[in-house]
Amino acid sequence: MENRLLDHQLDVLRDKILLLGGKTEAALHRAMQSLTQRDSELAKLVLEEDSVIDRMELEIDRLSVEILALQQPAAHDLRFVISVAKITPILERIADHAGSIADAALILNNEPQLKNYIDLPRMAEVAAEMLRTALDAFTSEDSQVSRELIKRDAEIDEAYHRVFNELLEIMIDNPQSTTSAAHLLFVAKHLERIGDYVKDICELNVYLREAAFIKHSQAE
Amino acid sequence: MTYRISELRQTMRSKISVSNLNFYYGKTQALQDISMEIPEREVVAFIGPSGCGKSTFLRTLNRMNDTIAGTRVEGKVTIDEQNIYASGTDVVSLRRKIGMVFQKSNPFPKSIFENVAYGIRINGIHKNKADLHERVEKALRDAALWDEVKDRLNASAFGLSGGQQQRLCIARALAVQPQVILMDEPASALDPIATQKIEELVVDLKKDYTIVIVTHNMQQASRVSDKTAFFMLGKLVEFNPTQKVFQNPDERLTEDYITGRFG
Numbered sequence: 001m002e003n004r005l006l007d008h009q010l011d012v013l014r015d016k017i018l019l020l021g022g023k024t025e026a027a028l029h030r031a032m033q034s035l036t037q038r039d040s041e042l043a044k045l046v047l048e049e050d051s052v053i054d055r056m057e058l059e060i061d062r063l064s065v066e067i068l069a070l071q072q073p074a075a076h077d078l079r080f081v082i083s084v085a086k087i088t089p090i091l092e093r094i095a096d097h098a099g100s101i102a103d104a105a106l107i108l109n110n111e112p113q114l115k116n117y118i119d120l121p122r123m124a125e126v127a128a129e130m131l132r133t134a135l136d137a138f139t140s141e142d143s144q145v146s147r148e149l150i151k152r153d154a155e156i157d158e159a160y161h162r163v164f165n166e167l168l169e170i171m172i173d174n175p176q177s178t179t180s181a182a183h184l185l186f187v188a189k190h191l192e193r194i195g196d197y198v199k200d201i202c203e204l205n206v207y208l209r210e211a212a213f214i215k216h217s218q219a220e
Numbered sequence: 221m222t223y224r225i226s227e228l229r230q231t232m233r234s235k236i237s238v239s240n241l242n243f244y245y246g247k248t249q250a251l252q253d254i255s256m257e258i259p260e261r262e263v264v265a266f267i268g269p270s271g272c273g274k275s276t277f278l279r280t281l282n283r284m285n286d287t288i289a290g291t292r293v294e295g296k297v298t299i300d301e302q303n304i305y306a307s308g309t310d311v312v313s314l315r316r317k318i319g320m321v322f323q324k325s326n327p328f329p330k331s332i333f334e335n336v337a338y339g340i341r342i343n344g345i346h347k348n349k350a351d352l353h354e355r356v357e358k359a360l361r362d363a364a365l366w367d368e369v370k371d372r373l374n375a376s377a378f379g380l381s382g383g384q385q386q387r388l389c390i391a392r393a394l395a396v397q398p399q400v401i402l403m404d405e406p407a408s409a410l411d412p413i414a415t416q417k418i419e420e421l422v423v424d425l426k427k428d429y430t431i432v433i434v435t436h437n438m439q440q441a442s443r444v445s446d447k448t449a450f451f452m453l454g455k456l457v458e459f460n461p462t463q464k465v466f467q468n469p470d471e472r473l474t475e476d477y478i479t480g481r482f483g
Contacts, residue, residue, distance in 0.1 A: 003480035072439060074466045074478045211468030 006071045010080060013063050014139075017084050017091075020056045021135040024091045025128065027053065027098035028194065032124040035105040035187065038113065046102035050095060057092040060084065076208075083208040087138070090197050094131065097190040104183045111180045114170060120187060123159040126152070127194045134201045143209035146202035156195035163188040235260035235400060235430040236281060241295035243273075243280055243454075245288070250276045252454045254295070258447075263422055263431045265445035265462065267438060269482065272451040274434050278402050281432065282318035283311050299400065316343060319393030323405040325385035327377035327392075332369050335377045335388055336360060339396040355395060362428075363391035364421050383414025390421065394429075401425065403433040407440065419444050438478055442466045450474045 027046050034043035064085040067073060073081055130152055137145040167181045167188070203215045236258035243251035251273045258264050266274040279285045280297060283304060297304050304314055316339075327335050336356045339345075346352040356373075360366040365387040369380070377388055386406060393401055403422070407415040422431055422444045435441050441448050441462065448465040450458045450473070458465065458474040469475045476482050 006480060074438070074442075075469055075475045077479050078467060 006067070006073060006077060009063070009067050009071065010073075010077060013060065013067065013081065013084055016056065016060050016063065017088060018135070018139060020053065020060065020088065020091050021131075021138075023049070023053050023056065024095045024098070025131055025135070027095045028101075028124070028128055028131065031098040031101040031105065032121065032128070034102055035108065036121050038105075038109045040106055040109045043102040043105040043109070047099055050099045053092055053095040057088050060088045064088075079208050079211060083138075083204045087201050087204050090200050094194050094197050097194050101187050101190050104187050108180055108183050114177055114180050114184065119159055119163045119166065120184065120191070123156060123163060123188065123191050126155055126159065127191050127198070130156070130195065130198045131201075134198045134205070138201065138205045138208070141205065141209045143206045146205040146209075147214075150199050150202045153195045153199045156192055160188050160192040232259040232262060234258065235299065236432075237296075237298045237301075238281075239296045241277075241280060241293070241297065243276055243285065243294075244292040246290045250454050251280070254456045256449065256456060256459055258430060258432060260430050261426055261428070262446040263426050263433060263444050265441035265448045266432065266434045266451060267436075267441050267448060267477070268451035268457075269477070270436075273454040274449075274451045275404055277451065278404055278432060278434050281400070281402055282315050282320060283309075284315075284320065286311065316396045317398055318400040318402060319396065319398035320402045321386070321389050321393055321404070321406050323408055325382060325389050325409075327380075327385050327388050330377060331374045332360075332377050332380070332388060333373040336391050336395045339392060343396055345396060359391040359395035360388075362394050362425070363387045364417060364424070365391055381414070383410045383417060386410060386414070386418060387421065390418075394425075398429065400430045400432065403431065405434055405436060408436060415440070438466075450477060452477070 027049060030042050031046045033039060034041075034046065064081050067081050071077075130149060133145065133149055137143070137149065164185065167185050171178045171181045200215075203213075206212055206214050234257040236256075238254055238256045238258075241251055241254040242249060254277060266278060268274045276285065280293060281299075281304075285291050285293070293305055299314075299318065303309075328338060330338070333356055336359050337352055340352060340355050346355055357366060357370075360369060365384060368384060369375075369388075372379075377385065380388060386409075390401075390406075406422075407418045410418065419440060422433060425431060426446075433441075433445065442465075445462045447459065448462045449456055450465065450469075450471070452473060458469055458471045460470060464470075465474060466478060469478065
């Protein structure tokens with residue numbers, strides 16, 4: 001049998017977080033595109049859309065609290081509401097990082113392009129793919145996929161160190177490029193942080209599915 | 221640091237041990253092969269839909285079902301390793317050891333003082349009049365009622381509010397120094413404030429007593445109990461630490477029931 005009131009609210013909550021996830025993915029994708037394709041209009045669009053994401057975050061917050069207060073969910077329902085409530089600000093922060101990348105694009109697009117942006121597009125691809133996989137795994141509550149995905153954060157960290165060293169070399173060889181290189185360093189750092197956030201989402205999916213807390217531990 | 225909800229609580233010494241208990245009302249089997257260990261000085265909640273056998277099971281723990289004609293028990297219930305269904309068991313002293321509080325408060329038509337003193341007197345527990353007074357006061361204090369009634373101990377118990385009457389019944393049960401208290405929906409007829417007082421009392425009392433509480437109120441079970449047992453159709457479906465039952469139950473049936481998807 002169903003619990004019509006609660007099930008309806010949980011469905012709404014699920015729809016809302018999936019929508020937020022989609023918006024966040026799009027923001028990251030567009031921000032990187034605005035950088036690699038030197039498209040400042042696209043960068044502006046990312047920044048404009050950020051307020052939409054903020055509003056969605058507030059809506060999900062409100063609905064989560066309402067369900068907790070009025071329906072007193074238990075077991076899987078409870079874990080679902082808690083996971084959604086914790087994943088929402090993570091997505092909002094990922095979108096903020098996308099916004100910061102768009103900010104950087106607006107500046108960099110007015111400067112001569114540095115060496116095809118080295119490994120950054122590849123790093124962004126990995127981050128975007130991880131985010132998509134993490135959200136898919138959350139939707140299907142496949143904690144095994146989440147556990148595997150957590151291990152992939154190392155790929156982003158590795159790429160970050162590579163980009164960092166390359167940019168350092170560029171700055172040393174060509175001091176005039178320092179401003180651009182410094183902005184790109186930040187872009188790399190934003191992508192690296194996004195990898196960490198994706199890991200947090202994966203941990204929450206493991207909690208949702210298995211009721212196990214794996215944060216601050218090695219994923220088994 | 222990975223831990224699972226089920227691992228958070230350690231097991232304690234068993235106060236009541238039930239093994240392979242079957243219970244029949246005439247030909248109807250109301251309880252099927254129940255086995256359970258109830259730990260000492262913990263609160264255990266019994267939940268389940270109406271007619272699932274939880275109250276019947278509660279009443280097997282102090283042989284209250286003996287008073288119903290045509291009932292039959294198979295299996296074993298031991299309290300401190302004594303089988304309470306062994307022949308020669310003194311049922312009166314058993315019920316003194318295992319007190320009971322019912323859904324509807326049922327004070328005697330006597331004064332507040334006499335309600336509590338009655339059990340002490342008939343069991344001859346007190347040494348003298350002063351000792352009797354001390355014991356009545358202690359029971360009323362333990363039931364969190366003393367401050368509200370100390371100035372009107374000789375007034376009729378019927379003048380108390382529903383919540384106070386229920387706490388008086390708890391005081392009456394405590395006065396004869398039981399070890400276990402069985403509560404059959406003790407707060408279902410009370411308003412939220414009186415309910416909260418009973419719940420706080422239950423949590424306080426587990427310092428000294430083992431408590432088993434039947435409740436239809438899931439939040440009440442989750443608030444007061446250390447362990448929760450879910451019954452359905454006379455069977456024990458799940459018995460686990462309360463925080464596990466309400467966050468990550470082992471059984472699908474339990475999850476359906478506590479999340480309101482029970483059909």
